[in-house]
Amino acid sequence: MLLRPQEKVADMTTLEAGTHERPKLVEDNYLTHTTGLKSWLLTVDHKRIGLMYLVSVLGAFFMGGVFALLVRTQLLTPEGTIMGQDQYNQAFTLHGAIMVFLVIIPSVPASLGNFILPIMLGAKDVAFPRLNLFSYYLWIIGALFFVMAMFTGGLDTGWTFYTPYSTDTNSAMGGVIPALTGAFILGFASIFTGMNFLVTIHRLRPPGMTWFRMPLFPWSIYATSVIQVLATPVLGITLALLVVERAFGIGIFNPALGGDPVLYQHFFWFYSHPAVYIMILPAMGVISELISVHSHRHIFGYSFIAWSSIAIAVFSFLVWGHHMFTSGQSGLVSVIFSAITFSVAIPSAVKIFNWLATMYKGTISWNTPMLYGMGFLFIFTIGGLTGLHLGTLATDVHLHDTYFVVAHFHYVMMGSALLAFIGGIHHWWPKMTGKMYNENAGRFAWFLVFVGFNVTFLSQFMLGSQGMPRRYATYPEDAGFQIYHMISTYGSYVMGLGFVVTAIYLVASLFSGRKAPANPWGGRSLEWQCASPPPWDNFAEQPVVGDCYDFTVLEWSEKEQGYVWRSDIPHPDGSPAAESEGSH
Amino acid sequence: MSFLGSVAGTLLAFNDPLVPTSGQGTFWMPESASTQAPFVDHVFDFITVLSYFFQIVITIVLVWFAIRYRKRKGQVNFEDDGPVHNTALELTWTLVPLFLVVGIFYVGMAGFLDLRRAPSSAYEVSVTAQKWSWSFDHPEYGVNQAGVVTVPVGRPVEFLMTSADVLHSCFVPAFRVKQDIIPGRYSRLWFEATKPGVYQLYCTEYCGTDHSKMLALVEVLPEDQFQETMGKLATEYMDLPEQDLPTYALDRLYNRCSSCHSLDGSTAVGPSFKGLWDRTANGETVFKDGRRLSDMIGPGKEFPEPEDYIRDSILVPQSHIVQNYAGAMPSFQGQLKERQVLALVLMMKYLDRMVDDQGNRIESPDLNELDPGMGEVEASAPEIGDENEFDAVATAGKGG
């Protein structure tokens, strides 16, 4: 796919011999090291697996996005434009389920994390490479089950699968069991990825890299993995119970059989609330990198940021009941959940302010990754602050299950988590593919996405607080909703256009992009010290670790068109100062 | 809080420019029409103002830094002389939000707890949610409403809600109240409307195909008009012409039978109403004791007319139990007025004109040429039950 014939390794002997003085012309990298379909499908190389994840996740994102555009188009008029009730219900269910289970949960950890994390840690691979491949195939199987759900009767339960609707064969469509099975399998893909990263971070850091000298991206992946490992099994068993309930009618959640549907909601949110931090924490890790690297400033308040990730991970387990304020759970329970919900806001606030302080006195490049980074600060603040409206008991009663919630979670999931992912793709694109994308096209597409996004979802806040319920295929004409829906829909078209442009220039860069230097942005963490794209085994020798946010030791090299170690400072690994940039 | 609230109020309380029809709503909130609403709006505005503040500050700082410290053309290398951390500063922006959220939490909670408890004097309406319609019973008046519920202004009203199938949720934006409805349980929701009017009620828990059409209206009336309307609804059958009685029964009375008797021929706890009239008129029904109905109908027999048998089944169901059924039907003696019983009998008789094969209601059934002499049943039936219009008990029992 990414191979260009003339780059294939011609001379294996040079390779074998060369360690330090590997000739620059012969490009042995992970893309060209072995060839053939099998060498990809059976690879245990974390970089190839990361890339396969990336392609698959983006594929799923486009699928979910098309459903989103269908949903938006339907809502242009009160009586709906293109779909019937049942089709609409399927459209938003598949949109939500695909976006959550197939896209956003694996997005940053499984694709960027797989690719970058081991290199950042100076490791040759993740701890369990075969488990890594296994979890990728679990993802594929899970995705196939979702596709199957679409064709075995469809899925119309909402991504939350609330009982008794989802377990009643008379009500919900026949795709429920395949979809639940798919989500179950995806859950295990996520668990194995998390386990792998936890062990990798614990055991594979290079000698000099203590916990607090680790870049912030691994920190956030670490916090995420803790949640993945501890929360996902509960989702697994919940989905299994749901399958058994639907297939055998055991009556655990079905009130007609003496079961308790609210129990299901507790089970579900016990996973799914922590899951929202599975989505945002890695994105925050990406943002820490983007902001510091592209501001060329040491990250501000490193340890506060690192600890806040852990704090978020811990608190995230204690707040699930805020999704159930109107479910009939007891008032006292609601009060407790509300109180703890607010505690999550504190570490988030800490991060926001620290990132801002990082930009202070920096040298800020207005390139695409940084635009995504700054966009994140703006969008996440809106998303997070509206979370406060929802966490507050009195107001949530009014806002629950309206478009206000929809707007809130798109601001945090789509606008923050997913756009951070896109920003991260741009940031590491040169590293992963060895090609530079077109910067102006990138800025233009970012602008479309940013504007389109805000137009789409800002209007939904008003829609929601005015009373428009979510999951509605049609709506009353005289409630004044239509104008907001129209604004929202047109915004989503602009955003869609932005993504199409993004896809075009990124793909184009593979064929005609400028060759990427090892360190195009001036990053200090270890991944910028190996070639772009990285060689098969990342580092022939254990790299030397320094302060990964001290950018003053780098300087621009016209020859490389990238950043290299400053000629007037000796390189820590002892090699001669001037040419030490690709230090293997 | 009240100070901030009023600040917020002035900041936010301009009319929504985009929604010409909603006269009283603000930019954020729809029209406010309950005693709870102003409080919720204050809390909302309080948080919103705080959010504006942080959003504006953060955005200004962001844009300012982005421009002030942008990389200039030609600049390739960097000095980094900014601070790396500052514990005092960092503690500040940890603690200030902490205090703020404690405040928000407290305000939100205080109101929430107050608003959960309904005053004991509340006027009670039992609500049944069902895919995809609402049914409202007024036990005090023996009145059932569907699609619209009439409540008095200035009096606390409590909905006692249950669901016949899956989860639903009752949401009235103008009152700022919402409560999920769970099958097999009762959940409560109360409000006190402050101004007469008609307000939209939504189902806000996803419940399948027609979730978005599961709407109803709340009609708030001044006390005297409310009493009047209830009185009218409770006795409307008295004034209805006979050809309207079958539809009246189907729309207003059948919901009490529906848990046991289907309209589409499927058997439930009791026999289906579909074809019941034919079975009765032809005397096909067989009873538990082996007797056939045809032996009992006719002049001088137990039931002079088929109608008498149906009437009897409603008022003294245990006297004849149909084969294969358990006989679980309660008597509706005293709950139904004589004319309502008549309406039910007529409903059975003309059922196939009013519903199709699947048991779905036909929109405007043709009942203009009912058989002549349909009033005879009434004449032949002895009067049972008193005539006090308001004591009808609305607890819909299980039929058999």
Place this chain on the structure above:
Amino acid sequence: MSQLDINPAHGHDHDHHDHLPHQGHHWRDSKQQFEAGKLGMWLFLSTEILLFGGLFVAYAVWRANHPEIFEYGSQFLDTFWGGLNTCVLLLSSMTMAMAVTYSARGQMKAVAICLVLTLFGAGGFMVIKYIEYNHKIHEGLLPGMYFYEKPEASYMWLPLDEQGREAEAAAALSAEEQSAAFAAQVQLESEMPPAPANAEIWTKSPAATGPEGFTDSKLKVETSELRAFLPDSVIGKVENSGPLLKFAEDTSPNKELHLAHPLQDPERPVNAQKFFSIYFMMTGLHGIHVIVGGIVITWLLILTLRGRFSYDYYTPIDLGGLYWHIVDVIWIFLFPLFYLI
């Protein structure tokens, strides 16, 4: 454990260190690899515990809400088989621990013997479980709606003798008895999910419908009638001699007394089926783990016999042992929860 590869065989030869044959190229040394493997295993085990944790919570909630179902249901479990299984598992856990100890000492023959014994334990457990399950399935003590489907499957159901029949015929005349029968039937019905009033007949393709019968309003109604499940002989009796649902116990001395299938017992608590639902779910999931454990042990045994392990490399045995102990511990919880209390 099989999913945790400690031993990734990279198909290339760029290694700059002299790795031991079992060592993946990305490890610095075998100590690092061992520690990583162990950490990974513990993480994996914690997810396993959480997986079961969900079911334990479900059990607790159910039991708290309906203790009577559990008291009633546990009569149908045989403490003898359960206790035997507990012993078998405990012993196998012991032999597994011995295998680990022996491998640390490098006594590979003893390791192999211990693994074989452990494997026997796993097999024995499954055989006993099979016997128990078979019993239950035979007797129609099935989970969920299947519970309602064949009460007649109980092999303990025996026809009444002459005397019993006469007694019944007499009793049939009594109105009281009649109401008892209806009570039983009404109870049965109340346990069936009611068809929503406007439920439509399910017309989707069978592949998409899940189990037939309990939600389709037509079918539901049929199954909801007690008579529909009962064999003709019983129906005859119900009609002729009233609803005496008691069955005659065979009093001949060499036959054991049996409990009735709950459906024939008007005294059973409502929703008695739930006990069997959760019993099958929890022990079933545990059984799957035993099978996986068996596969892992077999794999370890093969590697041991091939001489892959030595006193300085036996990580897989160590980790496999951990897994087996967890499977054991979970059973230690399941046994009292279902059989004893």
